[in-house]
Amino acid sequence: MRVDRIRLFVQALCFVFLIYGGLTIFSIGTAIPTMACIYAENRGGSCFLYPFQRFLSMPWAMLFGSAATAFLIYLGTFFLWALVFGKTFCGWICPLGFLQDLITKIREWVGIDGSRFAWKTRDRFQWVKYALLALLILLPMGIGNSLLGLPRFTPDLAVPFCQICPGKPLIPLFEGDLSHLIIDFSSTTKLVLSSLSMLIAGLFLVGGFVKRRYICAFCPMAALLSLFDRIGFVGLKKKGEACTCCGNCFRACPMEIREIAELRDKKHMVTQDCMLCMRCIEVCPENKALTATIIGLPVFSASAEGFLKRQNKTASAGGPFHGETPALQDTATDPESASK
Amino acid sequence: MKSAIIKKLSAISGKKSPEAAGSPEGSSKGSPEDRVARRLSLHMAMAVREIYDAIAMEKNRPVSMTPFDTLFKNFADAPEKILPTGPRKKIGIYCMAVPEELIYAAGALPVRLCAGSGDAAEAGEALFPDVSCPMVKAATGFTRTGVLPMYRECDLIIIPTTCDWKVKLGELISRHVPVMMLSVPKFKAAESSRRFWYAEIRRLMHALEKVTGKRITRKKLRAAMDMMHKAQQEFRRLQTLRMDDLSLIRGRDAAAVANAWFYMDGADWTLAARNLNEELLERKEKGIGTAPRTAPRILLTGSPVIFPNWKIPDLIENAGGTLTCDELCSSGRLLWDMACIDEPLFDDMLDALADRCLLPCTCPVFTDREDRKTRLFRMIKDYRVEGVVHHVLKGCHPYDMELRPLEAELAAAGVSQLKIETDYSPEDTEPLRTRVEAFVETLKGRRLRMGKSA
Numbered sequence: 110m111r112v113d114r115i116r117l118f119v120q121a122l123c124f125v126f127l128i129y130g131g132l133t134i135f136s137i138g139t140a141i142p143t144m145a146c147i148y149a150e151n152r153g154g155s156c157f158l159y160p161f162q163r164f165l166s167m168p169w170a171m172l173f174g175s176a177a178t179a180f181l182i183y184l185g186t187f188f189l190w191a192l193v194f195g196k197t198f199c200g201w202i203c204p205l206g207f208l209q210d211l212i213t214k215i216r217e218w219v220g221i222d223g224s225r226f227a228w229k230t231r232d233r234f235q236w237v238k239y240a241l242l243a244l245l246i247l248l249p250m251g252i253g254n255s256l257l258g259l260p261r262f263t264p265d266l267a268v269p270f271c272q273i274c275p276g277k278p279l280i281p282l283f284e285g286d287l288s289h290l291i292i293d294f295s296s297t298t299k300l301v302l303s304s305l306s307m308l309i310a311g312l313f314l315v316g317g318f319v320k321r322r323y324i325c326a327f328c329p330m331a332a333l334l335s336l337f338d339r340i341g342f343v344g345l346k347k348k349g350e351a352c353t354c355c356g357n358c359f360r361a362c363p364m365e366i367r368e369i370a371e372l373r374d375k376k377h378m379v380t381q382d383c384m385l386c387m388r389c390i391e392v393c394p395e396n397k398a399l400t401a402t403i404i405g406l407p408v409f410s411a412s413a414e415g416f417l418k419r420q421n422k423t424a425s426a427g428g429p430f431h432g433e434t435p436a437l438q439d440t441a442t443d444p445e446s447a448s449k
Numbered sequence: 450m451k452s453a454i455i456k457k458l459s460a461i462s463g464k465k466s467p468e469a470a471g472s473p474e475g476s477s478k479g480s481p482e483d484r485v486a487r488r489l490s491l492h493m494a495m496a497v498r499e500i501y502d503a504i505a506m507e508k509n510r511p512v513s514m515t516p517f518d519t520l521f522k523n524f525a526d527a528p529e530k531i532l533p534t535g536p537r538k539k540i541g542i543y544c545m546a547v548p549e550e551l552i553y554a555a556g557a558l559p560v561r562l563c564a565g566s567g568d569a570a571e572a573g574e575a576l577f578p579d580v581s582c583p584m585v586k587a588a589t590g591f592t593r594t595g596v597l598p599m600y601r602e603c604d605l606i607i608i609p610t611t612c613d614w615k616v617k618l619g620e621l622i623s624r625h626v627p628v629m630m631l632s633v634p635k636f637k638a639a640e641s642s643r644r645f646w647y648a649e650i651r652r653l654m655h656a657l658e659k660v661t662g663k664r665i666t667r668k669k670l671r672a673a674m675d676m677m678h679k680a681q682q683e684f685r686r687l688q689t690l691r692m693d694d695l696s697l698i699r700g701r702d703a704a705a706v707a708n709a710w711f712y713m714d715g716a717d718w719t720l721a722a723r724n725l726n727e728e729l730l731e732r733k734e735k736g737i738g739t740a741p742r743t744a745p746r747i748l749l750t751g752s753p754v755i756f757p758n759w760k761i762p763d764l765i766e767n768a769g770g771t772l773t774c775d776e777l778c779s780s781g782r783l784l785w786d787m788a789c790i791d792e793p794l795f796d797d798m799l800d801a802l803a804d805r806c807l808l809p810c811t812c813p814v815f816t817d818r819e820d821r822k823t824r825l826f827r828m829i830k831d832y833r834v835e836g837v838v839h840h841v842l843k844g845c846h847p848y849d850m851e852l853r854p855l856e857a858e859l860a861a862a863g864v865s866q867l868k869i870e871t872d873y874s875p876e877d878t879e880p881l882r883t884r885v886e887a888f889v890e891t892l893k894g895r896r897l898r899m900g901k902s903a
């Protein structure tokens with residue numbers, strides 16, 4: 110079975126749980142490093158960013174005083190989630206990620222060609238997610254406190270990122286809640302933010318239709334999670350000597366990460382945009398060139414045999430050329446077992 | 450400029466240019482052209498028979514080589530039987546850079562025309578400068594004389610602009626056959642190169658559709674790619690079997706198997722290769738090898754080695770070495786790199802094909818040798834190679850250019866190497882034999898010393 114099919118299935122399960130899980134008694138807390146939007150009434154767990162921004166907008170005295178313990182516990186929980194799962198949140202769990210993948214699947218099903226970022230464009234906009242991250246930290250701080258002697262910002266700026274995040278208007282839709290699809294004229298700040306929100310939601314849908322994982326390229330959560338790329342439990346390793354630079358992984362990568370194919374001397378391949386979807390491993394035809402690891406132990410490795418098997422299933426329409434190939438023993442194209 | 454356009458158009462419509470020369474039968478019996486043709490056909494037949502006479506004396510040869518032998522014997526006995534018969538259009542290709550899957554998907558048969566006959570090189574010589582690649586000379590020789598009909602009967606010949614010789618080959622042979630040039634970008638790492646190449650592959654697709662009159666659909670391409678994967682699976686299996694401590698097949702025979710892909714139908718080849726692999730697997734279990742375990746393991750890299758030019762492989766193996774693997778576009782690399790079938794859309798599949806032909810290719814015509822170096826080191830490790838033989842055809846500038854830095858890198862890693870500069874003619878065989886024997890002896894000595902110190 111193709112990894113991205115399994116992934117879509119897991120994503121769907123997570124989506125249902127995260128959006129409707131609250132209808133049962135379960136909830137996995139509010140420090141989840143993924144866009145499980147807090148504006149969804151029946152959520153089964155919710156996005157880290159909303160409370161994070163709330164905490165940060167407290168006056169210093171409070172944040173480091175009465176709320177300090179709560180804040181620390183909160184950060185600690187986030188830290189644990191991020192350490193254990195890291196970017197798998199993006200590839201396998203995030204509702205916004207899932208929606209984008211779903212849109213892509215629809216596009217492919219209809220048969221419309223997608224498009225890719227020009228290399229330059231992708232490289233040029235990589236700072237955006239860090240800028241958004243910085244803003245979503247600084248702006249709330251400026252509400253509760255005066256930063257560098259500036260006057261305090263208007264409370265209309267509260268949870269600034271949520272106000273433009275595509276999660277807010279889109280995710281509640283799945284519970285029939287249309288209330289966030291509005292442009293708010295009550296103040297200039299709100300007017301600007303809510304217009305931006307609508308614009309970005311539109312971009313999410315249109316951009317997502319044109320290009321795989323369009324919004325993820327700008328997501329501050331990814332920036333936050335990428336702090337854990339090196340230390341996280343889940344890893345993606347490359348064995349440069351086995352890589353032929355065939356480019357299969359780069360072409361298949363939904364995040365269009367060029368480094369995955371082109372860097373031979375780098376071992377840790379969880380790059381800033383990587384979402385650990387494992388698609389690159391699946392399409393790599395060289396033995397052990399790419400390997401997914403959990404706490405350093407290999408769990409899924411690229412291999413010629415596995416590649417051919419999976420590809421053969423995809424092509425199982427058979428075609429006019431051939432009957433079935435007898436299954437080979439796993440060692441058939443693996444140098445290490447061949448020499449034994 | 451104008452004539453270039455005409456040629457291109459005629460290429461796409463599958464017609465020859467108006468000045469096309471007549472077939473060899475057409476010219477009068479005594480013309481010089483005709484004499485050249487007769488000479489070539491005679492000499493090549495002799496060379497082929499000589500090869501097979503020598504092979505007949507060998508012991509322990511896998512019997513599953515038979516279908517491949519039959520094919521190659523046809524070069525001498527029945528040139529018209531080399532290609533499978535049938536109504537399929539035939540598309541000649543000159544390099545690994547052409548995605549054969551596309552040709553199969555268009556319902557045609559790809560025929561790789563890269564030639565290895567010294568006699569044909571002689572027949573083509575007149576049109577080339579003194580020091581020039583014997584491969585293009587031989588191809589021109591065959592095309593000019595029409596001694597091997599397949600050089601004349603292709604409905605379209607696709608020449609990728611890899612080395613300078615191939616760049617000019619198109620013009621030379623377009624007198625006789627319809628040619629289409631495929632422009633290969635030389636700097637693989639740039640985005641513009643990739644986009645350009647994607648466009649070239651699409652141009653090729655349209656040309657193929659025009660020539661065959663058939664549309665290439667997603668389904669057909671999928672089937673063709675699947676067929677290719679089956680072949681690649683057997684190919685990789687063969688190469689992996691050769692990693693065994695025991696030499697299961699002679700390097701020359703392994704090269705012949707790969708060479709046979711040039712002319713056979715893909716599915717037939719896969720079947721024959723599968724039988725061979727089964728036999729080799731059995732031999733592995735029984736411990737039957739083609740060389741004693743003491744034979745030093747040698748890797749051959751460099752310019753292509755194409756039937757009937759078995760000079761170098763034979764020299765190595767007759768000197769007591771075993772040719773465990775090669776990094777040649779005519780054999781060891783031929784079917785290694787695999788494209789993804791599971792790309793979601795037709796467009797993506799074309800990109801996948803394009804990538805397969807360009808990105809992993811270790812041909813020295815590209816700007817840097819990093820990929821080739823990595824592949825060589827990996828092969829040295831996987832096959833436990835003891836010595837590397839560099840094969841440079843006189844006039845093959847790209848391989849020649851890469852040789853020195855590559856030699857230095859391998860030497861720094863402690864790899865023993867031998868450089869052989871030669872062409873297709875058998876003239877220098879004796880001096881080369883002495884050098885190869887000395888090299889093999891050194892490797893043997895090294896192994897003894899290492900064995901003692903270990």
Ligand code: SF4
Pocket residue numbers: 143144145146147148156157158159270271272274275276277
């Ligand atoms: S609006 Fe976005 S950032 Fe805010 S809680 Fe919802 S998903 Fe998270």
Ligand code: SF4
Pocket residue numbers: 142143144198199200203204205206207324325326328329330331384
């Ligand atoms: S990068 Fe994409 S998948 Fe990851 S949290 Fe952001 S929206 Fe979700």
Ligand code: SF4
Pocket residue numbers: 345358361362363364365366369382383384385386387388389390
């Ligand atoms: S690099 Fe691999 S795991 Fe990371 S996003 Fe790309 S395909 Fe997925």
Ligand code: SF4
Pocket residue numbers: 351352353354355356357358359369370371389392393394395398399411
């Ligand atoms: S798919 Fe594998 S071999 Fe190809 S470039 Fe990626 S890592 Fe290298």
